[in-house]
Amino acid sequence: MTDKPELDEHSGVYTTGHEWDGIKELNTPLPKWWLYINYISIVWAIIYCIFMPSWPGLPGMGYFKGLRNHSERANVAVALDKLQAARAANAQSLTSISLDQVENDPDLLTFAMAAGRSAFGDNCATCHGSNGIGSVGYPALNDDVWLWGGNLDEIKQTITYGIRSGHDEARFSQMPAFGRDELLSGSEISDLTELVLAMGGSDHDQSAAARATTNFEEQCSICHAEDGTGDRYQGAPNLIDSEWLFGGSRSEITETIANSRFGIMPNWEQRLQPWTIDSLAVYVHSLGGGE
Amino acid sequence: MTQKKTNKTTIIGGNKTGTGAAHDSHGIEAVDAQAVNSAESRELYKSRVQIYPKLAHGLYRKIKWLLLFATLAIYYILPWIRWDHGANAPDQAVLADFAGRRFYFFWIELWPQEVYYITGLLILGAFSLFLATALFGRVWCGYACPQTIWTDLFIVVERWIEGDRNARIKLAKQPMRGQRLMKTVFKHAIWLLISFVTGAAFILYFHDAPTIASAFFLGKAPGSAYLFAGILTFTTYSLAGLMREQVCTYLCPWPRIQAALTDEDTLEVTYRGYRGEPRGPHKKKDSWEGRGDCIDCKLCVAVCPMGIDIRDGDQLECINCALCIDACDGVMKKIGRPIGLIAYDTEKNRLRHECGEKPSFSIIRARTIAYGSLIALIGALMVAGLSTRSTLDLNVLRDRSPTYVRLSDGSVRNGYLVKVINKGTITRQFEISFSGLSDYSIKVVGQKVTSEKVLVLAKADEVRNVKMYVTLPKSQISVSGSSIPITIEVIEQVADGKTAETQSNKSVFMTGMK
Numbered sequence: 001m002t003d004k005p006e007l008d009e010h011s012g013v014y015t016t017g018h019e020w021d022g023i024k025e026l027n028t029p030l031p032k033w034w035l036y037i038n039y040i041s042i043v044w045a046i047i048y049c050i051f052m053p054s055w056p057g058l059p060g061m062g063y064f065k066g067l068r069n070h071s072e073r074a075n076v077a078v079a080l081d082k083l084q085a086a087r088a089a090n091a092q093s094l095t096s097i098s099l100d101q102v103e104n105d106p107d108l109l110t111f112a113m114a115a116g117r118s119a120f121g122d123n124c125a126t127c128h129g130s131n132g133i134g135s136v137g138y139p140a141l142n143d144d145v146w147l148w149g150g151n152l153d154e155i156k157q158t159i160t161y162g163i164r165s166g167h168d169e170a171r172f173s174q175m176p177a178f179g180r181d182e183l184l185s186g187s188e189i190s191d192l193t194e195l196v197l198a199m200g201g202s203d204h205d206q207s208a209a210a211r212a213t214t215n216f217e218e219q220c221s222i223c224h225a226e227d228g229t230g231d232r233y234q235g236a237p238n239l240i241d242s243e244w245l246f247g248g249s250r251s252e253i254t255e256t257i258a259n260s261r262f263g264i265m266p267n268w269e270q271r272l273q274p275w276t277i278d279s280l281a282v283y284v285h286s287l288g289g290g291e
Numbered sequence: 292m293t294q295k296k297t298n299k300t301t302i303i304g305g306n307k308t309g310t311g312a313a314h315d316s317h318g319i320e321a322v323d324a325q326a327v328n329s330a331e332s333r334e335l336y337k338s339r340v341q342i343y344p345k346l347a348h349g350l351y352r353k354i355k356w357l358l359l360f361a362t363l364a365i366y367y368i369l370p371w372i373r374w375d376h377g378a379n380a381p382d383q384a385v386l387a388d389f390a391g392r393r394f395y396f397f398w399i400e401l402w403p404q405e406v407y408y409i410t411g412l413l414i415l416g417a418f419s420l421f422l423a424t425a426l427f428g429r430v431w432c433g434y435a436c437p438q439t440i441w442t443d444l445f446i447v448v449e450r451w452i453e454g455d456r457n458a459r460i461k462l463a464k465q466p467m468r469g470q471r472l473m474k475t476v477f478k479h480a481i482w483l484l485i486s487f488v489t490g491a492a493f494i495l496y497f498h499d500a501p502t503i504a505s506a507f508f509l510g511k512a513p514g515s516a517y518l519f520a521g522i523l524t525f526t527t528y529s530l531a532g533l534m535r536e537q538v539c540t541y542l543c544p545w546p547r548i549q550a551a552l553t554d555e556d557t558l559e560v561t562y563r564g565y566r567g568e569p570r571g572p573h574k575k576k577d578s579w580e581g582r583g584d585c586i587d588c589k590l591c592v593a594v595c596p597m598g599i600d601i602r603d604g605d606q607l608e609c610i611n612c613a614l615c616i617d618a619c620d621g622v623m624k625k626i627g628r629p630i631g632l633i634a635y636d637t638e639k640n641r642l643r644h645e646c647g648e649k650p651s652f653s654i655i656r657a658r659t660i661a662y663g664s665l666i667a668l669i670g671a672l673m674v675a676g677l678s679t680r681s682t683l684d685l686n687v688l689r690d691r692s693p694t695y696v697r698l699s700d701g702s703v704r705n706g707y708l709v710k711v712i713n714k715g716t717i718t719r720q721f722e723i724s725f726s727g728l729s730d731y732s733i734k735v736v737g738q739k740v741t742s743e744k745v746l747v748l749a750k751a752d753e754v755r756n757v758k759m760y761v762t763l764p765k766s767q768i769s770v771s772g773s774s775i776p777i778t779i780e781v782i783e784q785v786a787d788g789k790t791a792e793t794q795s796n797k798s799v800f801m802t803g804m805k
Contacts, residue, residue: 104737
């Protein structure tokens with residue numbers, strides 16, 4: 001089709017010059033604004049390719065890095081360095097004074113609480129729950145029950161070295177598996193369960209509990225104390241309060257005595273900076289149970 | 292620049308011999324002006340026809356110069372005014388401090404939670420606009436709108452470089468080289484400079500002006516500053532330089548809204564057709580009998596920045612700038628007829644005149660009373676609010692995760708984040724007290740509580756967060772329901788003889804009982 005474009009008198013626009021079965025088409029120009037934006041975009045794309053990283057797979061140099069040598073990875077590193085620098089002064093003063101003093105300095109306390117809150121969310125909340133509400137096997141941090149001590153220094157030590165973490169300084173204790181290792185018979189274990197229930201003030205079989213007294217003194221009182229109040233030096237829980245880490249029902253207590261249950265908390269010394277651990281200690285202490 | 296003089300003599304000046312255009316009369320030469328945007332010549336899909344508004348002289352032009360100068364001065368100077376807002380606060384009189392979350396206006400300092408004052412201000416602004424429109428039509432458009440102000444400013448530059456109307460038209464017919472090219476480049480350069488200053492002045496309202504001004508040129512200002520300066524530069528240049536009257540006609544919703552706000556009593560720029568018609572050229576010695584006062588010199592069209600002919604009646608394009616009044620009054624004086632052929636008048640009075648009645652103006656009518664009283668009411672509310680505004684505020688957030696903690700001895704503890712907001716300009720001491728509970732104990736993070744009195748210091752312009760734990764013993768829990776309503780009160784500790792500010796918040800203590 002090589003028909004010449006002809007002027008359409010009605011619209012004042014030329015046709016494309018083609019004809020299909022008697023139908024002609026007007027060669028209406030593209031809207032100017034659209035066309036110019038298209039041209040500007042092309043120019044922009046060329047400029048962008050020159051200055052910004054573009055063209056992958058160039059021989060010898062990998063991708064073309066652009067005249068600006070822009071790198072998001074480097075930007076993040078710079079931003080993180082900036083953040084560290086901004087925090088440096090507070091971090092420095094946090095580690096240079098005792099944690100008790102931190103709690104008496106409103107500005108430093110605010111800093112430690114804010115840093116502690118975010119560090120807690122990133123590292124601790126997975127097990128201990130948000131705001132340290134805890135769950136079965138993972139101690140609640142907002143009540144007044146502490147296995148290993150709840151003052152600032154004790155909390156800091158726990159966070160730094162962990163519990164049964166394998167670190168030399170880690171807090172360590174292990175309850176024997178009385179059933180699995182056949183230290184006690186099944187009936188002895190069920191009698192002991194009744195005694196533990198009795199200590200916690202729950203419904204129990206009195207004669208069975210009485211039968212277990214000797215076993216408790218011989219096997220349990222070394223760690224849990226004769227009155228069952230536990231021992232923080234060994235991380236032995238208090239048996240007479242109403243708080244249970246692994247559950248306080250008859251079957252749950254039996255399971256604990258028979259197979260022994262305890263958790264592992266990693267040491268954070270190598271993962272977190274000292275000031276972050278300090279912040280975490282202050283934050284956990286502030287959750288309500290701090291001593 | 293030299294054209295200015297030439298222009299004056301050609302158009303208005305004493306061409307007394309009358310050798311100009313055919314209907315030259317009284318020394319007034321008819322202008323060959325076309326109302327390019329009049330309804331008759333308006334077409335869909337028509338390209339814009341450039342308008343070359345002629346400089347008008349007269350009362351309204353003077354008022355407009357004054358307003359132009361005043362509003363621009365306010366805009367550019369305001370952020371540089373210093374004002375002492377007290378410790379921990381910037382010393383800029385007018386500042387929307389987004390980074391610091393404060394809004395400052397001279398003696399007023401607003402916190403984000405008081406943004407309703409800005410809502411009030413906007414409502415007040417809207418009703419003022421409604422009232423002004425009901426009384427005087429589009430005075431906002433004609434005198435105070437930034438679009439009008441900056442367009443006027445840009446036309447001043449245009450006139451300074453290229454001359455008045457005729458010179459500009461002549462110049463536009465020349466090929467784009469030599470003198471025209473130079474003038475055009477120069478004009479756009481000045482426009483861009485003004486646009487940039489406008490954009491740069493805008494960001495001064497959001498940062499400390501001297502700091503951001505130096506940081507801006509050292510390349511150390513935040514990206515948003517460059518972005519907004521850029522956007523404002525672009526909009527000023529394109530809206531005031533290139534688009535002009537198209538903004539009012541096609542972009543702005545106000546011309547449409549104003550139709551609902553005006554009525555037959557609204558003063559609007561009006562061509563008094565009953566006086567002007569039939570129009571036509573008039574020779575000095577001819578009689579005025581049997582004809583109108585309009586000599587059809589088209590000066591009103593030539594000065595119109597909107598490209599319309601006011602003699603066609605009220606039109607959507609008309610911004611009521613009253614420049615046609617100035618132009619026409621000048622002509623009327625020259626030909627010895629009374630001024631006011633084009634004047635501020637109402638629809639009603641035009642009709643009254645047709646019936647032979649005397650003009651009457653009713654400024655007080657239902658809608659102006661309604662707008663006026665609403666303005667007074669909202670204004671009074673805002674003044675009352677601002678004058679009795681407390682400099683102390685309290686927010687109590689009860690811990691929700693968990694809602695309560697049962698302790699090993701059966702007692703129950705609730706946590707509260709008490710936010711003591713000191714909006715004052717000095718450090719103040721406050722006592723926080725709880726009521727509604729008995730036999731409770733309080734623990735405050737970072738503070739040794741010796742009695743039930745909890746004292747905290749809040750610095751000037753600070754939100755002091757106090758984390759508090761309240762423990763209720765088992766004996767109290769067993770006799771209470773699932774939640775106990777409590778009131779937390781914060782009382783300012785002041786020297787004797789001074790009034791202490793207090794605030795209180797209601798909350799609950801969750802016992803965990805069913």
